[in-house]
Amino acid sequence: MNQSNDTRLNAPPMALALDAAEHAAAHGDVPVGAVIIDRQQSAILAITGNRVEIDNDPCGHAEILALRAAAAILGTARLVNCDLYVTLEPCAMCAQAIALARIRRLYFGAYDPKGGGVEHGARIFQQATCHHRPEVYGGIKEAQAAALLKKFFASLR
Protein backbone atom coordinates (compact mmCIF):
# COMPACT_ATOMS: atom_id res chain seq x y z
CA MET A 1 0.00 0.00 0.00
CA ASN A 2 1.21 3.44 -0.92
CA GLN A 3 1.21 5.87 2.02
CA SER A 4 1.19 8.91 -0.23
CA ASN A 5 -1.76 7.75 -2.29
CA ASP A 6 -4.62 10.22 -1.92
CA THR A 7 -7.17 7.47 -2.30
CA ARG A 8 -5.80 5.71 0.80
CA LEU A 9 -8.78 6.59 2.94
CA ASN A 10 -11.03 4.76 0.51
CA ALA A 11 -9.30 1.51 1.46
CA PRO A 12 -11.21 -0.95 3.63
CA PRO A 13 -10.58 -0.35 7.37
CA MET A 14 -8.53 -3.52 7.89
CA ALA A 15 -6.16 -2.46 5.09
CA LEU A 16 -5.64 0.84 6.90
CA ALA A 17 -5.02 -1.03 10.14
CA LEU A 18 -2.40 -3.22 8.39
CA ASP A 19 -0.78 -0.05 7.12
CA ALA A 20 -0.59 1.33 10.67
CA ALA A 21 0.86 -1.99 11.84
CA GLU A 22 3.69 -1.67 9.32
CA HIS A 23 4.44 1.83 10.59
CA ALA A 24 4.65 0.49 14.16
CA ALA A 25 7.28 -2.05 13.13
CA ALA A 26 9.31 0.74 11.52
CA HIS A 27 9.82 2.31 14.98
CA GLY A 28 10.51 -0.97 16.75
CA ASP A 29 7.03 -1.70 18.02
CA VAL A 30 5.17 -4.97 17.53
CA PRO A 31 3.29 -4.51 14.23
CA VAL A 32 -0.32 -4.20 15.30
CA GLY A 33 -2.62 -1.52 13.92
CA ALA A 34 -6.17 -0.42 14.67
CA VAL A 35 -8.90 1.68 13.09
CA ILE A 36 -12.15 3.01 14.57
CA ILE A 37 -15.07 3.87 12.32
CA ASP A 38 -18.10 5.86 13.39
CA ARG A 39 -20.91 4.08 11.50
CA GLN A 40 -23.46 6.82 12.12
CA GLN A 41 -21.25 9.49 10.54
CA SER A 42 -19.42 7.11 8.15
CA ALA A 43 -16.17 8.63 9.44
CA ILE A 44 -12.76 7.26 10.32
CA LEU A 45 -12.07 8.47 13.87
CA ALA A 46 -8.66 6.89 14.49
CA ILE A 47 -5.87 5.02 12.73
CA THR A 48 -3.23 3.92 15.23
CA GLY A 49 -0.31 1.54 15.60
CA ASN A 50 1.36 0.13 18.71
CA ARG A 51 3.50 2.72 20.52
CA VAL A 52 4.69 0.82 23.61
CA GLU A 53 8.40 1.10 22.84
CA ILE A 54 8.58 4.47 21.14
CA ASP A 55 6.47 6.16 23.85
CA ASN A 56 7.60 4.05 26.84
CA ASP A 57 3.92 3.36 27.46
CA PRO A 58 2.93 -0.06 28.85
CA CYS A 59 -0.65 0.68 27.76
CA GLY A 60 0.33 1.88 24.28
CA HIS A 61 -1.41 -0.88 22.33
CA ALA A 62 -3.00 0.21 19.07
CA GLU A 63 -6.53 -0.45 20.36
CA ILE A 64 -6.11 1.66 23.53
CA LEU A 65 -4.69 4.53 21.51
CA ALA A 66 -7.53 4.27 19.00
CA LEU A 67 -10.22 4.19 21.72
CA ARG A 68 -8.73 7.22 23.48
CA ALA A 69 -8.39 9.16 20.23
CA ALA A 70 -11.92 8.38 19.06
CA ALA A 71 -13.40 9.25 22.45
CA ALA A 72 -11.54 12.56 22.45
CA ILE A 73 -12.94 13.38 19.00
CA LEU A 74 -16.51 12.46 19.92
CA GLY A 75 -16.31 14.02 23.39
CA THR A 76 -17.64 10.94 25.10
CA ALA A 77 -16.16 7.84 26.72
CA ARG A 78 -18.89 5.67 25.14
CA LEU A 79 -18.42 4.90 21.46
CA VAL A 80 -21.84 3.37 20.93
CA ASN A 81 -21.99 3.63 17.15
CA CYS A 82 -18.38 2.70 16.50
CA ASP A 83 -16.64 -0.38 15.16
CA LEU A 84 -13.02 -1.27 15.87
CA TYR A 85 -10.72 -3.07 13.43
CA VAL A 86 -7.41 -4.46 14.70
CA THR A 87 -4.85 -6.68 12.98
CA LEU A 88 -4.35 -9.00 15.99
CA GLU A 89 -6.76 -10.55 18.49
CA PRO A 90 -6.89 -8.02 21.36
CA CYS A 91 -5.22 -8.89 24.67
CA ALA A 92 -7.31 -8.85 27.85
CA MET A 93 -6.44 -5.19 28.52
CA CYS A 94 -7.68 -4.10 25.12
CA ALA A 95 -10.70 -6.42 25.10
CA GLN A 96 -11.91 -5.02 28.43
CA ALA A 97 -11.26 -1.47 27.16
CA ILE A 98 -13.36 -2.27 24.07
CA ALA A 99 -16.18 -3.42 26.37
CA LEU A 100 -15.87 -0.34 28.59
CA ALA A 101 -16.01 1.89 25.49
CA ARG A 102 -19.18 0.14 24.27
CA ILE A 103 -17.73 -0.65 20.84
CA ARG A 104 -20.45 -2.08 18.60
CA ARG A 105 -18.42 -4.50 16.46
CA LEU A 106 -14.89 -5.83 16.79
CA TYR A 107 -13.13 -7.09 13.67
CA PHE A 108 -9.70 -8.64 14.22
CA GLY A 109 -7.06 -10.21 11.98
CA ALA A 110 -4.73 -12.91 13.34
CA TYR A 111 -5.64 -15.09 16.30
CA ASP A 112 -3.26 -14.89 19.28
CA PRO A 113 -3.21 -18.12 21.30
CA LYS A 114 -0.29 -16.87 23.46
CA GLY A 115 -1.59 -13.44 24.41
CA GLY A 116 -5.15 -13.02 23.17
CA GLY A 117 -8.03 -12.23 25.51
CA VAL A 118 -11.05 -12.67 23.21
CA GLU A 119 -10.89 -16.25 21.90
CA HIS A 120 -8.12 -17.31 24.31
CA GLY A 121 -7.09 -16.91 27.94
CA ALA A 122 -9.36 -14.53 29.83
CA ARG A 123 -12.07 -14.63 27.12
CA ILE A 124 -13.19 -11.23 28.37
CA PHE A 125 -16.53 -11.00 26.57
CA GLN A 126 -17.68 -14.32 28.04
CA GLN A 127 -17.21 -13.22 31.67
CA ALA A 128 -20.11 -12.20 33.92
CA THR A 129 -17.96 -9.18 34.91
CA CYS A 130 -18.14 -7.92 31.30
CA HIS A 131 -21.13 -5.61 30.94
CA HIS A 132 -21.01 -4.97 27.19
CA ARG A 133 -20.32 -7.53 24.49
CA PRO A 134 -19.48 -6.33 20.98
CA GLU A 135 -20.21 -8.51 17.99
CA VAL A 136 -16.88 -10.21 17.18
CA TYR A 137 -15.51 -11.19 13.77
CA GLY A 138 -12.04 -12.80 13.78
CA GLY A 139 -9.68 -13.86 11.01
CA ILE A 140 -10.16 -10.79 8.75
CA LYS A 141 -7.05 -10.55 6.50
CA GLU A 142 -5.53 -13.01 8.96
CA ALA A 143 -2.65 -14.16 6.71
CA GLN A 144 -1.40 -10.62 6.06
CA ALA A 145 -1.54 -9.68 9.75
CA ALA A 146 0.25 -12.87 10.78
CA ALA A 147 2.93 -12.42 8.10
CA LEU A 148 3.74 -8.93 9.41
CA LEU A 149 4.17 -10.28 12.94
CA LYS A 150 6.26 -13.25 11.80
CA LYS A 151 8.59 -11.01 9.81
CA PHE A 152 8.97 -8.63 12.78
CA PHE A 153 9.82 -11.33 15.31
CA ALA A 154 12.21 -13.06 12.87
CA SER A 155 14.06 -9.74 12.48
CA LEU A 156 14.66 -9.59 16.26
CA ARG A 157 16.52 -12.91 16.36
Next chain:
Amino acid sequence: MNQSNDTRLNAPPMALALDAAEHAAAHGDVPVGAVIIDRQQSAILAITGNRVEIDNDPCGHAEILALRAAAAILGTARLVNCDLYVTLEPCAMCAQAIALARIRRLYFGAYDPKGGGVEHGARIFQQATCHHRPEVYGGIKEAQAAALLKKFFASLR
Protein backbone atom coordinates in the same frame (compact mmCIF):
# COMPACT_ATOMS: atom_id res chain seq x y z
CA MET B 1 -7.34 13.73 55.38
CA ASN B 2 -6.21 17.29 54.87
CA GLN B 3 -5.11 18.00 51.27
CA SER B 4 -3.10 21.08 52.28
CA ASN B 5 -1.11 19.25 54.94
CA ASP B 6 2.59 19.37 54.01
CA THR B 7 3.21 15.99 55.62
CA ARG B 8 0.73 14.38 53.23
CA LEU B 9 3.43 12.56 51.28
CA ASN B 10 4.51 10.80 54.46
CA ALA B 11 1.14 9.05 54.53
CA PRO B 12 1.04 5.35 53.65
CA PRO B 13 0.44 4.81 49.90
CA MET B 14 -3.09 3.46 50.33
CA ALA B 15 -4.09 6.61 52.26
CA LEU B 16 -2.84 8.69 49.32
CA ALA B 17 -4.80 6.49 46.93
CA LEU B 18 -7.96 7.00 49.01
CA ASP B 19 -7.31 10.72 48.86
CA ALA B 20 -7.09 10.57 45.05
CA ALA B 21 -10.30 8.52 45.00
CA GLU B 22 -12.12 11.29 46.89
CA HIS B 23 -10.88 13.84 44.37
CA ALA B 24 -12.23 11.69 41.52
CA ALA B 25 -15.70 11.69 43.09
CA ALA B 26 -15.56 15.48 43.32
CA HIS B 27 -15.49 15.69 39.50
CA GLY B 28 -18.14 13.04 38.95
CA ASP B 29 -15.87 10.04 38.45
CA VAL B 30 -16.18 6.74 40.30
CA PRO B 31 -14.01 7.21 43.40
CA VAL B 32 -11.01 4.98 42.74
CA GLY B 33 -7.45 6.13 43.33
CA ALA B 34 -4.03 4.65 42.65
CA VAL B 35 -0.42 5.21 43.68
CA ILE B 36 2.79 3.80 42.23
CA ILE B 37 5.92 3.58 44.37
CA ASP B 38 9.39 2.92 43.02
CA ARG B 39 10.85 0.68 45.71
CA GLN B 40 14.44 1.01 44.49
CA GLN B 41 14.36 4.80 44.72
CA SER B 42 11.77 4.96 47.55
CA ALA B 43 9.89 7.48 45.43
CA ILE B 44 6.22 8.12 44.71
CA LEU B 45 5.93 8.14 40.91
CA ALA B 46 2.20 8.68 40.48
CA ILE B 47 -0.94 9.53 42.47
CA THR B 48 -4.00 9.32 40.24
CA GLY B 49 -7.77 9.12 40.41
CA ASN B 50 -10.31 7.92 37.83
CA ARG B 51 -10.78 10.41 34.98
CA VAL B 52 -13.19 8.57 32.65
CA GLU B 53 -15.95 11.17 32.83
CA ILE B 54 -13.97 14.38 33.17
CA ASP B 55 -11.61 13.44 30.30
CA ASN B 56 -14.08 11.46 28.15
CA ASP B 57 -11.56 8.62 28.26
CA PRO B 58 -12.89 5.04 28.32
CA CYS B 59 -9.43 3.92 29.48
CA GLY B 60 -9.11 6.60 32.16
CA HIS B 61 -9.08 4.29 35.15
CA ALA B 62 -6.76 5.36 37.99
CA GLU B 63 -4.42 2.37 37.44
CA ILE B 64 -3.94 3.04 33.70
CA LEU B 65 -3.22 6.71 34.37
CA ALA B 66 -0.75 5.78 37.12
CA LEU B 67 1.06 3.21 34.95
CA ARG B 68 1.38 5.66 32.06
CA ALA B 69 2.60 8.46 34.33
CA ALA B 70 5.16 6.28 36.12
CA ALA B 71 6.46 4.84 32.83
CA ALA B 72 6.85 8.37 31.43
CA ILE B 73 8.87 9.42 34.50
CA LEU B 74 11.13 6.35 34.40
CA GLY B 75 11.43 6.39 30.60
CA THR B 76 10.56 2.72 30.28
CA ALA B 77 7.40 0.70 29.71
CA ARG B 78 8.54 -1.89 32.29
CA LEU B 79 8.15 -0.87 35.92
CA VAL B 80 10.11 -3.77 37.37
CA ASN B 81 10.82 -2.30 40.81
CA CYS B 82 7.44 -0.69 41.28
CA ASP B 83 4.42 -1.48 43.44
CA LEU B 84 0.89 -0.32 42.66
CA TYR B 85 -1.72 0.54 45.30
CA VAL B 86 -5.33 0.96 44.23
CA THR B 87 -8.48 1.41 46.31
CA LEU B 88 -10.58 -1.11 44.31
CA GLU B 89 -9.81 -4.52 42.83
CA PRO B 90 -8.61 -3.76 39.27
CA CYS B 91 -10.84 -4.63 36.33
CA ALA B 92 -9.49 -6.94 33.61
CA MET B 93 -8.18 -3.99 31.58
CA CYS B 94 -6.15 -2.68 34.48
CA ALA B 95 -5.02 -6.10 35.69
CA GLN B 96 -3.63 -6.95 32.24
CA ALA B 97 -1.97 -3.51 32.07
CA ILE B 98 -0.37 -4.19 35.46
CA ALA B 99 0.98 -7.48 34.09
CA LEU B 100 2.24 -5.84 30.88
CA ALA B 101 4.00 -3.16 32.96
CA ARG B 102 5.72 -5.82 35.12
CA ILE B 103 4.47 -4.35 38.41
CA ARG B 104 6.14 -6.16 41.33
CA ARG B 105 3.36 -6.00 43.94
CA LEU B 106 -0.31 -5.07 43.67
CA TYR B 107 -2.10 -3.89 46.80
CA PHE B 108 -5.81 -3.26 46.46
CA GLY B 109 -8.60 -2.09 48.77
CA ALA B 110 -12.18 -3.24 48.21
CA TYR B 111 -13.05 -6.44 46.35
CA ASP B 112 -15.22 -6.01 43.24
CA PRO B 113 -17.36 -9.08 42.52
CA LYS B 114 -19.28 -7.26 39.74
CA GLY B 115 -16.36 -5.83 37.78
CA GLY B 116 -13.07 -7.11 39.20
CA GLY B 117 -10.56 -9.01 37.08
CA VAL B 118 -8.10 -10.24 39.72
CA GLU B 119 -10.13 -12.32 42.21
CA HIS B 120 -13.27 -12.37 40.04
CA GLY B 121 -14.30 -12.79 36.41
CA ALA B 122 -11.32 -13.02 34.07
CA ARG B 123 -8.85 -13.67 36.95
CA ILE B 124 -6.16 -12.24 34.70
CA PHE B 125 -3.09 -13.35 36.66
CA GLN B 126 -4.24 -16.98 36.63
CA GLN B 127 -4.42 -17.18 32.81
CA ALA B 128 -1.76 -18.91 30.71
CA THR B 129 -1.89 -15.81 28.46
CA CYS B 130 -0.59 -13.70 31.38
CA HIS B 131 3.19 -13.58 31.24
CA HIS B 132 3.93 -11.69 34.46
CA ARG B 133 2.21 -12.20 37.79
CA PRO B 134 2.63 -9.56 40.51
CA GLU B 135 2.34 -10.52 44.16
CA VAL B 136 -1.24 -9.58 45.11
CA TYR B 137 -2.51 -8.30 48.46
CA GLY B 138 -6.24 -7.50 48.62
CA GLY B 139 -8.45 -5.95 51.30
CA ILE B 140 -6.04 -3.14 52.33
CA LYS B 141 -8.16 -0.38 53.96
CA GLU B 142 -11.10 -2.21 52.39
CA ALA B 143 -13.82 -0.60 54.54
CA GLN B 144 -12.72 2.95 53.72
CA ALA B 145 -12.52 2.24 49.99
CA ALA B 146 -15.92 0.54 49.98
CA ALA B 147 -17.51 3.37 51.98
CA LEU B 148 -16.33 5.94 49.40
CA LEU B 149 -17.87 3.92 46.58
CA LYS B 150 -21.12 3.33 48.46
CA LYS B 151 -21.50 7.04 49.21
CA PHE B 152 -20.80 7.94 45.58
CA PHE B 153 -23.34 5.53 44.09
CA ALA B 154 -25.98 6.49 46.68
CA SER B 155 -25.54 10.14 45.64
CA LEU B 156 -26.37 9.22 42.02
CA ARG B 157 -29.80 7.84 42.91
